[in-house]
Amino acid sequence: MTERDEKRAVVNDAERDPGRAFDQRMSAYLREMRQSTMHRRGFLRLSAGSAGAAALLAALGGSAEAATRRFAPGLWVLQQDATTVTYGLEGDVRGLEPALSYDFTANPVVCQISEGLLMFDSKGALQPLLAEKWTHPDPLTYTYTLRDGVTFSDGSPVTIDDVIASIARVRDPDVAGPLAWMYDTPGAEVSKTDDKTITIKLKTASALFQYVVATTAGHVIPQAAIEKYGADLLRNPIGTGPFKFVKWDAGSEIDLEKNPTYWQQGKPAFEKMTFKIVTEGTTRVTGLKTGELEMATQIPPDQIAIVKAFDNVDLQIVTGYTINGIALRNDKPPFDDLKVRQAVNYAIDLESIMTNIVKDEGIQAHNTTVPPEMPGSASAELKPIPFDLDKAKQLMAESSQPNGFKTKLSVIAPNDIWVPQALAIQQALKALNIDVEIDQLTYADMITLQQAGDYEGMMLFQWGSDFPDAAGNLIPLFLSKNIPPQNNHAYFKNDQVDQLLDQSEAELDVEKRRQMLIDAQKIISDQQPWIFLEHYNWFMPMSKSLTGYKLTALWYWDCFGRDLKPASA
Amino acid sequence: MARLIVTRLLTLIPMMFLITTVVFFLVHLIPGDPARLMVGGAHITPANLENIRKAYRLDRPLPEQYGLWVSDLLHGNLGKSYRQRTDVRTLILDRLPITMKLSVFSFIISLAIAVPLGIISAARRNSWLDVGATIFALLGASSPVFFTAILLILIFSFRLQWLPSIGAGDGGWDEFVHLLLPSLTLGISLAAITTRITRSAMVEALTQDYIETARAKGLASRSIVLKHALRNALVPIVTVAGLQFGFLIVGAVLVEQTFGLGGLGSLLIQAVQVRDYPVVQGATIFIAALFILINLGVDVLYGVIDPRVRYGGRA
Numbered sequence: 001m002t003e004r005d006e007k008r009a010v011v012n013d014a015e016r017d018p019g020r021a022f023d024q025r026m027s028a029y030l031r032e033m034r035q036s037t038m039h040r041r042g043f044l045r046l047s048a049g050s051a052g053a054a055a056l057l058a059a060l061g062g063s064a065e066a067a068t069r070r071f072a073p074g075l076w077v078l079q080q081d082a083t084t085v086t087y088g089l090e091g092d093v094r095g096l097e098p099a100l101s102y103d104f105t106a107n108p109v110v111c112q113i114s115e116g117l118l119m120f121d122s123k124g125a126l127q128p129l130l131a132e133k134w135t136h137p138d139p140l141t142y143t144y145t146l147r148d149g150v151t152f153s154d155g156s157p158v159t160i161d162d163v164i165a166s167i168a169r170v171r172d173p174d175v176a177g178p179l180a181w182m183y184d185t186p187g188a189e190v191s192k193t194d195d196k197t198i199t200i201k202l203k204t205a206s207a208l209f210q211y212v213v214a215t216t217a218g219h220v221i222p223q224a225a226i227e228k229y230g231a232d233l234l235r236n237p238i239g240t241g242p243f244k245f246v247k248w249d250a251g252s253e254i255d256l257e258k259n260p261t262y263w264q265q266g267k268p269a270f271e272k273m274t275f276k277i278v279t280e281g282t283t284r285v286t287g288l289k290t291g292e293l294e295m296a297t298q299i300p301p302d303q304i305a306i307v308k309a310f311d312n313v314d315l316q317i318v319t320g321y322t323i324n325g326i327a328l329r330n331d332k333p334p335f336d337d338l339k340v341r342q343a344v345n346y347a348i349d350l351e352s353i354m355t356n357i358v359k360d361e362g363i364q365a366h367n368t369t370v371p372p373e374m375p376g377s378a379s380a381e382l383k384p385i386p387f388d389l390d391k392a393k394q395l396m397a398e399s400s401q402p403n404g405f406k407t408k409l410s411v412i413a414p415n416d417i418w419v420p421q422a423l424a425i426q427q428a429l430k431a432l433n434i435d436v437e438i439d440q441l442t443y444a445d446m447i448t449l450q451q452a453g454d455y456e457g458m459m460l461f462q463w464g465s466d467f468p469d470a471a472g473n474l475i476p477l478f479l480s481k482n483i484p485p486q487n488n489h490a491y492f493k494n495d496q497v498d499q500l501l502d503q504s505e506a507e508l509d510v511e512k513r514r515q516m517l518i519d520a521q522k523i524i525s526d527q528q529p530w531i532f533l534e535h536y537n538w539f540m541p542m543s544k545s546l547t548g549y550k551l552t553a554l555w556y557w558d559c560f561g562r563d564l565k566p567a568s569a
Numbered sequence: 570m571a572r573l574i575v576t577r578l579l580t581l582i583p584m585m586f587l588i589t590t591v592v593f594f595l596v597h598l599i600p601g602d603p604a605r606l607m608v609g610g611a612h613i614t615p616a617n618l619e620n621i622r623k624a625y626r627l628d629r630p631l632p633e634q635y636g637l638w639v640s641d642l643l644h645g646n647l648g649k650s651y652r653q654r655t656d657v658r659t660l661i662l663d664r665l666p667i668t669m670k671l672s673v674f675s676f677i678i679s680l681a682i683a684v685p686l687g688i689i690s691a692a693r694r695n696s697w698l699d700v701g702a703t704i705f706a707l708l709g710a711s712s713p714v715f716f717t718a719i720l721l722i723l724i725f726s727f728r729l730q731w732l733p734s735i736g737a738g739d740g741g742w743d744e745f746v747h748l749l750l751p752s753l754t755l756g757i758s759l760a761a762i763t764t765r766i767t768r769s770a771m772v773e774a775l776t777q778d779y780i781e782t783a784r785a786k787g788l789a790s791r792s793i794v795l796k797h798a799l800r801n802a803l804v805p806i807v808t809v810a811g812l813q814f815g816f817l818i819v820g821a822v823l824v825e826q827t828f829g830l831g832g833l834g835s836l837l838i839q840a841v842q843v844r845d846y847p848v849v850q851g852a853t854i855f856i857a858a859l860f861i862l863i864n865l866g867v868d869v870l871y872g873v874i875d876p877r878v879r880y881g882g883r884a
Binding site for chain 1: 599602605614616617620621624652653654655660663664667719722723726727730733734735736737826827828829830831832835836838839842843844
């Protein structure tokens with residue numbers, strides 16, 4: 001019997017007769033106390049007294065081993081039930097229905113409870129899930145065929161009407177959910193083809209639409225639950241996932257338990273999942289060390305090294321489908337001049353910024369917004385702009401601004417990486433006689449500024465795609481029709497890029513489409529609309545007591561609970 | 570006594586009106602578009618944005634929003650959270666128990682530390698114990714709550730692994746163990762000032778003539794300190810401790826945040842971060858009302874302990 005089985009047996013034993021287990025612990029504890037008084041008179045003196053109190057604490061704390069090792073009592077107070085996975089969230093969830101799940105706190109919970117028509121594998125490729133097959137016969141049409149024999153956790157079968165109702169829920173104007181754009185932007189129309197199949201027709205071609213049903217926007221929930229709960233659905237989630245919802249203690253904890261009718265045989269391996277809401281980063285890190293938490297997200301950057309050194313935790317790292325960079329206002333002087341944009345790029349020592357500021361937090365961008373591991377990236381063919389001050393000065397002299405200028409750099413503060421980067425860039429550009437004023441904004445102010453689009457000069461911001469496809473980091477950021485209030489913050493406009501990106505949306509040939517996206521990246525890199533900085537890494541510390549899940553770049557759509565196993569099993 | 574309570578309750582009305590007005594306009598002065606923050610900023614269709622503005626009255630002028638909010642408030646309706654889309658009243662009531670438990674527990678701990686420490690300091694003035702208590706009070710009062718919290722977590726959870734630092738546990742004993750560290754954090758901060766007050770009050774009481782008389786009568790020192798001096802020193806202690814109970818609710822905001830306790834405090838902080846106006850307004854007003862009521866309770870208690878207060882009002 002493994003250690004885990006032993007613990008489970010003890011748990012079961014205690015469940016059958018909690019009183020007896022308690023009595024056993026108490027008598028063992030009292031026996032210990034008697035023994036210790038025999039050779040240590042006055043054991044209630046301060047030191048022994050505290051050990052005794054600690055032993056009492058441990059004895060009452062809920063473990064059968066407690067009474068035998070009383071000098072480190074916390075080990076039992078802190079130890080988790082071996083059949084439960086405990087995950088630390090950095091904030092409370094806004095709700096637990098898929099239509100509202102579009103952030104890093106709700107998604108890890110919701111993705112264990114409900115499932116999409118498709119899913120992403122570890123490389124970001126689409127795989128069947130509730131839909132056993134799907135087709136994309138022309139640029140505007142997608143069909144999905146439902147798998148047989150899948151039931152929700154209440155035992156009712158999944159029907160095609162549930163699928164249609166679930167999609168309608170995501171788009172419902174009364175719900176006003178954050179995922180509605182995924183269907184609304186391409187103008188999707190959903191219809192029932194037969195009892196097993198739906199057809200989705202788009203008004204405008206969208207290659208990225210293929211990924212939508214693998215996100216929470218494609219999760220299937222029972223139509224009956226939508227009708228029954230209405231606005232309260234966010235507190236009563238239900239789906240086909242490996243775990244089912246038990247309770248949500250607002251602000252502190254969310255409990256799930258194994259879905260006994262889960263359609264994938266033999267899964268999940270754990271009986272329960274507990275999500276603890278721990279807003280303070282240091283406390284999450286402490287929880288990992290003590291074993292109170294077995295997984296967690298959003299580790300504070302200055303504590304990554306500490307977590308790495310924990311002997312009971314593996315720190316998984318993967319580069320996200322993200323880009324951190326500075327958009328330059330390509331539509332207005334001084335940055336409407338290509339030479340100025342080039343000069344600025346040559347004047348910045350990106351390598352030094354990486355080593356001194358970014359460190360483990362990300363990898364250097366190769367003059368594109370698409371990270372190397374993201375399908376369709378041109379990173380292999382493009383190179384970061386080297387630091388060359390002479391060339392920068394020469395370009396500046398030839399430009400429309402030979403005497404330098406004053407400009408502004410907007411950045412979200414406080415931030416351990418963005419603000420130092422902004423300061424480094426401010427310093428570097430002094431060599432070109434460019435006087436950069438740094439405008440530090442709160443997150444909310446930055447969103448407002450981006451929406452208004454009236455920033456001056458330069459804006460440092462982060463973008464991440466929801467989909468494993470280069471287009472996700474190109475179309476929103478560089479297509480000319482996506483200028484603010486959309487996300488083309490550089491006001492970039494290039495006819496060739498527009499044409500390539502538009503064509504790529506309707507291209508069914510995967511290889512041809514990939515080439516179009518690579519070509520678009522090459523043109524963009526020549527135009528230098530941004531200062532491309534780095535692609536951020538995701539970190540997931542996972543206790544060594546767990547195995548079976550590997551962090552992916554799209555972890556927030558992952559149902560990790562399906563595959564997690566105890567390491568000793 | 571009844572008159573005191575009624576007068577104090579009546580002053581509540583203008584005070585609450587002032588608070589609601591200040592809170593509403595202060596909250597709306599914070600820049601940031603809540604509709605946009607509600608959906609996460611990056612992607613949204615204009616129609617979608619419009620739906621949200623309408624649903625949450627964000628499309629109306631500010632004075633109109635204020636009028637509607639106050640009229641809802643008078644009907645006991647605190648509005649709906651933008652982010653969690655649930656009644657603010659439900660959110661507050663859900664989270665109230667843990668904040669109350671934390672406050673009461675911390676309060677008990679602070680008294681358990683402060684009163685004995687203060688008495689000993691006063692009885693053994695200028696001894697090493699007194700100096701120790703002074704240093705404790707100085708450190709406790711100057712260290713911000715969140716710093717004390719992290720320090721205690723590092724010692725008791727991280728290093729020694731004795732006590733849990735996350736969440737409120739599963740009720741009963743588990744909950745007690747989980748609340749120990751957070752309550753100790755708050756308790757230490759509170760105890761600092763109460764220790765000093767207890768000490769001063771006791772020192773003063775111990776130098777009174779009746780103490781001399783008691784000594785002259787040959788009473789045991791213990792009995793003099795605990796029976797005669799303490800009873801007379803109690804009035805300032807209760808006043809300060811009572812006032813502190815009000816501040817406790819505020820301190821709880823930071824402690825809850827640090828220990829992952831889902832109380833009123835963490836609700837408020839998260840709401841501020843995402844511009845969840847109804848929650849910020851609702852929680853602030855709730856806390857303000859609680860603060861006023863607790864102070865009223867302290868005033869009443871003060872009268873119970875010291876009869877001079879009861880009759881002084883009529884003189």
